[in-house]
Amino acid sequence: MLPPGADTVVVRHGDVGVKSSHVQSEMERTLRENVAAMLADRGVPGEVDREWGRILVRTPEPDRAADAAADTFGVVSASPAVAAPSNLDAITDALADTAREHYREGAFAVDARRAGSHDFDSRDVNRAGGDAVWAAVEDDFEPEVDLDDPDLTFSVEVRDEEAFVFLETRDGPGGMPLGTQKPLVALLSGGIDSPVAAWQAMKRGAPVVPLYLDLGDYGGPDHLARAEEAARKLDAYAPNRDLDLRVAPAGDAVGRLAESVGRTRMLSYRRFMYRVAEHVAEDAGAVGVVTGEAIGQKSSQTTANLGVVDRATHLPVHRPLLTWDKQEIIRAARDIGTYRDSTIEVGCNRLAPSQPLTAAPVESVRKDEPDDLFEWAREVADVVERAEVPRA
Ligand SMILES: Nc1ncnc2c1ncn2[C@@H]1O[C@H](COP(=O)(O)OP(=O)(O)OP(=O)(O)O)[C@@H](O)[C@H]1O
Numbered sequence: 001m002l003p004p005g006a007d008t009v010v011v012r013h014g015d016v017g018v019k020s021s022h023v024q025s026e027m028e029r030t031l032r033e034n035v036a037a038m039l040a041d042r043g044v045p046g047e048v049d050r051e052w053g054r055i056l057v058r059t060p061e062p063d064r065a066a067d068a069a070a071d072t073f074g075v076v077s078a079s080p081a082v083a084a085p086s087n088l089d090a091i092t093d094a095l096a097d098t099a100r101e102h103y104r105e106g107a108f109a110v111d112a113r114r115a116g117s118h119d120f121d122s123r124d125v126n127r128a129g130g131d132a133v134w135a136a137v138e139d140d141f142e143p144e145v146d147l148d149d150p151d152l153t154f155s156v157e158v159r160d161e162e163a164f165v166f167l168e169t170r171d172g173p174g175g176m177p178l179g180t181q182k183p184l185v186a187l188l189s190g191g192i193d194s195p196v197a198a199w200q201a202m203k204r205g206a207p208v209v210p211l212y213l214d215l216g217d218y219g220g221p222d223h224l225a226r227a228e229e230a231a232r233k234l235d236a237y238a239p240n241r242d243l244d245l246r247v248a249p250a251g252d253a254v255g256r257l258a259e260s261v262g263r264t265r266m267l268s269y270r271r272f273m274y275r276v277a278e279h280v281a282e283d284a285g286a287v288g289v290v291t292g293e294a295i296g297q298k299s300s301q302t303t304a305n306l307g308v309v310d311r312a313t314h315l316p317v318h319r320p321l322l323t324w325d326k327q328e329i330i331r332a333a334r335d336i337g338t339y340r341d342s343t344i345e346v347g348c349n350r351l352a353p354s355q356p357l358t359a360a361p362v363e364s365v366r367k368d369e370p371d372d373l374f375e376w377a378r379e380v381a382d383v384v385e386r387a388e389v390p391r392a
Pocket residue numbers: 186187188189190191192193194195211212213214215290291292293297298346347348
């Protein structure tokens with residue numbers, strides 16, 4: 001619900017506020033750029049300013065602008081609002097106009113916050129605002145005040161020169177502005193988990209370089225399409241970043257592993273995958289790898305085996321979903337829009353041996369895997385290609 005004459009979106013951010021003033025200022029600058037990029041990507045007109053620990057979007061389309069802001073990493077919430085001069089008369093006028101437009105029944109409250117120097121305080125705004133709302137509607141119905149559980153809350157934020165009146169607060173993803181961390185290579189498969197993991201890393205400010213290993217005969221024709229679709233969905237959260245999917249042709253290497261390695265095959269495959277990711281990271285200036293692995297989800301993801309596969313790379317392997325249950329992951333995938341209903345036959349399943357080891361000693365994994373496994377990884381990384389992902 002928008003107040004009449006709504007012309008601004010008040011955007012709040014969270015973690016940014018706990019940094020030193022220099023870091024905070026940098027982060028706010030990045031957030032401002034990202035909100036502006038999100039608006040531009042969606043064709044929403046607006047000017048984005050930074051003021052007193054808030055981002056303000058001045059826009060003729062506050063509804064769409066609030067949605068765009070609420071999809072931007074680092075944003076805690078966004079409220080489409082009408083701006084008024086910060087004096088009691090102007091604020092109560094805006095509240096009365098808003099009440100006439102939207103207050104039809106039930107109980108209401110006025111919830112004011114104030115910062116800066118004024119000759120009134122927030123209790124004065126609550127009192128005068130409450131009277132104004134009451135007077136605006138009392139000829140039509142009997143208004144009621146309920147400060148604990150109102151049906152409609154008239155919110156007011158008063159700052160030095162301006163005040164903002166709004167009725168709703170849309171939740172953003174929270175986290176930190178994208179670009180405030182160094183990038184990570186996101187291993188993106190055609191599955192449900194890896195896009196959620198990449199999104200989580202992005203939410204904490206790290207841009208991702210999406211990497212897909214094309215498993216050739218061990219994959220499936222729609223795996224690549226799935227990975228591309230996931231990259232496209234992620235790209236919609238980061239319009240000013242390069243989220244083209246990088247595709248590594250790993251079919252030959254995987255075929256050779258299938259022929260030559262037994263019960264530890266999946267671990268060698270994953271060690272190979274991390275090595276490819278490491279080389280791609282070096283080329284892209286990324287400082288780590290992010291995957292959708294979770295403890296115990298597969299035999300290669302036991303606590304013991306995660307340790308074995310980590311030894312293949314000097315880069316940290318980040319696993320945001322490490323402790324998540326599948327249902328939580330599915331819920332998150334639905335929320336962020338990367339969930340695909342139909343399950344695919346995963347290439348890894350075709351590659352998996354019938355009796356994989358759940359706690360393989362790293363020495364025996366190394367002994368059984370081809371000596372030149374990591375050379376294959378280098379060769380594959382050298383011919384990685386970009387699949388340009390058309391915008392969503
Ligand atoms: N072909 C691939 N290309 C890139 N990354 C992959 C590939 N296969 C697996 N991964 C990475 O390894 C992680 C664990 O692999 P696993 O076999 O459990 O994935 P999956 O079930 O195919 O897909 P997901 O984990 O995305 O649901 C994935 O979350 C992903 O980060």
